[in-house]
Amino acid sequence: xxxxxxxxxxxxxxAVRRLRVIARSTPGTGFAEQLIDAPFEQVWALASDLENQxxxxxxxxxxxxxxxxxxxxxxxxxRSPLGLRARFDVVLRPGWCLMQSRFVVGGMAAxxxxxxxxxxxxxxxxxxxxxxxxxxxxPLMSSLGARALQRFTDQLAAPGGG
Numbered sequence: 001x002x003x004x005x006x007x008x009x010x011x012x013x014x015a016v017r018r019l020r021v022i023a024r025s026t027p028g029t030g031f032a033e034q035l036i037d038a039p040f041e042q043v044w045a046l047a048s049d050l051e052n053q054x055x056x057x058x059x060x061x062x063x064x065x066x067x068x069x070x071x072x073x074x075x076x077x078x079r080s081p082l083g084l085r086a087r088f089d090v091v092l093r094p095g096w097c098l099m100q101s102r103f104v105v106g107g108m109a110a111x112x113x114x115x116x117x118x119x120x121x122x123x124x125x126x127x128x129x130x131x132x133x134x135x136x137x138x139p140l141m142s143s144l145g146a147r148a149l150q151r152f153t154d155q156l157a158a159p160g161g162g
Contacts, residue, residue, distance in 0.1 A: 014111045015095045015096045015109035015110065015111055015120075016033060016109045016110070016111050016118050016119075016120045018096075018109065019031070019096075019098075019107055019108070019109040019120045019122055020033070020120065020122075022098075022107065022122070023107075023122035023124075026105060026124060027124075028124045028125040029105065029122055029123060029124025029125075030122065030123065030124060030143065030144055030145040030146075031120065031121070031122040031145055032120065032121050032122070032145040032146040032148070032149040033118060033119065033120035033121070033149075034118075034119055034120075034149055034153060035113060035116050035117070035118050035119075036116050036117045036118075036119050036153055036156060037115070037116045038116060038117055038156050039112070039115075039116075039117065040095070040110060040111070040112040040117045042117075042156070043110050043117040043119055043156065044094060044095060044110050044117075046152070046155060046156060047097070047108050047110060047119070047152065048092060048094075048097065050064055050066065050074075050076065050090070050092070050097070051063075051064050051065060051066060053152070054078070056151055056152075056155065057121070057148040057149075057151050057152050058106075058123070058148055059081075060080055060081070061078050061079075061080065062079050062080055062081040063078070063079045064076055064077075064078050064079075064088075065077050065078075065079075066090075072091055072092055072093045073089070073090070073091060074089075074090040074091075074092055075087065075088070075089060075090070076088045076090055076099075078101070086101040086102065086103070086104060087101060087102075088100065088101045088104075089101075095109060095110045095111060096108075096109055097109070103125060104123070104124070104125060105123070105124055105125075106121075106122060106123035106124070107121075107122055107123075108120065108121050108122075119149070119152070119153075121145050121148050121149045121152070122145060123144065123145055123148070
């Protein structure tokens with residue numbers, strides 16, 4: 001007799017689909033994805049440079065500094081242009097990045113698709129009692145996510161991008 005895992009009738013989800021599930025099941029978040037006409041290696045090399053990319057993609061981050069790393073688990077400090085600070089726990093592996101602080105959650109995922117890369121970005125707030133406001137916040141957070149994704153793809157399209 002096989003194990004439950006062997007018989008469980010659920011398909012494996014790729015990184016983008018997993019991120020989509022997390023975003024849609026987390027209140028107060030927005031999600032954006034796009035098929036990018038660039039190879040996975042180029043897209044992920046740029047995306048996984050968190051210290052340089054997050055301040056470009058997310059204008060509320062003035063700096064993002066990795067303070068420790070143990071394999072795929074990182075700890076980082078973010079600072080806003082106004083001086084607000086947050087400590088983030090990060091899981092970073094090829095095609096997958098999930099980050100959370102006390103009040104913020106976010107992530108990126110990428111998978112090769114044809115000759116390009118499907119890339120996704122999500123982010124939002126982790127506040128007590130946010131679920132009732134989730135429907136109101138979703139359009140705002142999705143708009144912010146779409147702008148972050150656009151800033152990322154603009155860099156890839158720029159001469160010498162990525």
